[in-house]
Amino acid sequence: MIMDLHTHTRHSPDAEPDTVAERVAAAKRLGLRYMAVTDHVEINRYYPAAYYHAQETEEFVYDGEAVFRGSAAEAAAAQADCAPLTLLCGVEVGQIPQDPALSAMLYQDPRLDLVIGSVHELPGRPDFYFLDYEKEDIPALITAYFDEVLRLAQTDCYDILAHLTYGLRYLPNRADYDLTPHLPVIDEIFRTVIGKGKAVELNGSNLKAEIPFTDPDVSLIRRYRALGGTYLTLSTDAHATKYLGYRMDVLEQLARDAGFTELTYFRKHRPILVPL
Numbered sequence: 177m178i179m180d181l182h183t184h185t186r187h188s189p190d191a192e193p194d195t196v197a198e199r200v201a202a203a204k205r206l207g208l209r210y211m212a213v214t215d216h217v218e219i220n221r222y223y224p225a226a227y228y229h230a231q232e233t234e235e236f237v238y239d240g241e242a243v244f245r246g247s248a249a250e251a252a253a254a255q256a257d258c259a260p261l262t263l264l265c266g267v268e269v270g271q272i273p274q275d276p277a278l279s280a281m282l283y284q285d286p287r288l289d290l291v292i293g294s295v296h297e298l299p300g301r302p303d304f305y306f307l308d309y310e311k312e313d314i315p316a317l318i319t320a321y322f323d324e325v326l327r328l329a330q331t332d333c334y335d336i337l338a339h340l341t342y343g344l345r346y347l348p349n350r351a352d353y354d355l356t357p358h359l360p361v362i363d364e365i366f367r368t369v370i371g372k373g374k375a376v377e378l379n380g381s382n383l384k385a386e387i388p389f390t391d392p393d394v395s396l397i398r399r400y401r402a403l404g405g406t407y408l409t410l411s412t413d414a415h416a417t418k419y420l421g422y423r424m425d426v427l428e429q430l431a432r433d434a435g436f437t438e439l440t441y442f443r444k445h446r447p448i449l450v451p452l
């Protein structure tokens with residue numbers, strides 16, 4: 177098993193209380209070669225709630241700074257002693273376009289090998305997970321989502337563009353949703369990522385729920401490749417040790433089906449290709 181570059185540990189508010197050491201042991205059992213620890217920092221709520229004169233709720237969790245402090249320290253300390261596994265110190269930064277200056281500062285942290293850039297929510301809205309889709313204008317919502325992903329792609333505060341189709345993940349009838357009107361902006365996102373030398377992620381998080389979608393699906397990965405995309409990462413987005421590397425054989429095969437013969441990981445933000 178080659179890589180799992182997007183995983184959450186006990187430092188992420190929505191993950192199981194697993195330590196980095198437990199993950200390293202599990203990765204070795206699986207024969208994983210590259211694993212990144214990428215706990216959640218929602219950059220629009222980086223400081224404690226009081227800083228924003230706000231209240232912490234289930235939908236709005238604050239203090240990404242504390243998450244990052246714990247996660248980066250634990251991951252960086254574990255890096256020295258985990259051969260043959262290569263452990264990468266990372267972070268998943270949500271909503272970069274809502275605070276590019278703070279995101280740029282975080283990106284410079286010398287411990288970081290890679291930053292995953294995500295859009296989990298639109299400005300002023302909760303995570304797509306919490307939306308009541310009965311009350312949404314879905315095409316407008318998805319249009320706004322991809323526009324926000326494009327704004328993310330245009331920054332320099334990430335190495336890997338996470339789960340491109342996250343905005344679709346919780347749609348009640350995802351299989352029936354027609355992406356065709358969004359293909360021009362998706363192509364612009366891909367061209368932007370390619371032009372900046374960044375990577376696209378094939379995220380298999382849904383597979384653990386037996387939902388037959390990856391984010392994005394293989395047709396979009398093919399499209400990325402056709403536009404000249406060469407940097408592709410694979411991830412389970414595991415929030416528990418039992419999902420580390422889960423269905424990675426499926427993700428590797430999808431990458432091959434899309435024409436990829438190499439995958440990419442990042443060391444101190446520098447892309448490194450490995451044979452698939």
Ligand SMILES: [Zn+2]
Pocket residue numbers: 268294296338339
């Ligand atoms: Zn995410």
Ligand SMILES: [Zn+2]
Pocket residue numbers: 182184268413
């Ligand atoms: Zn994640």
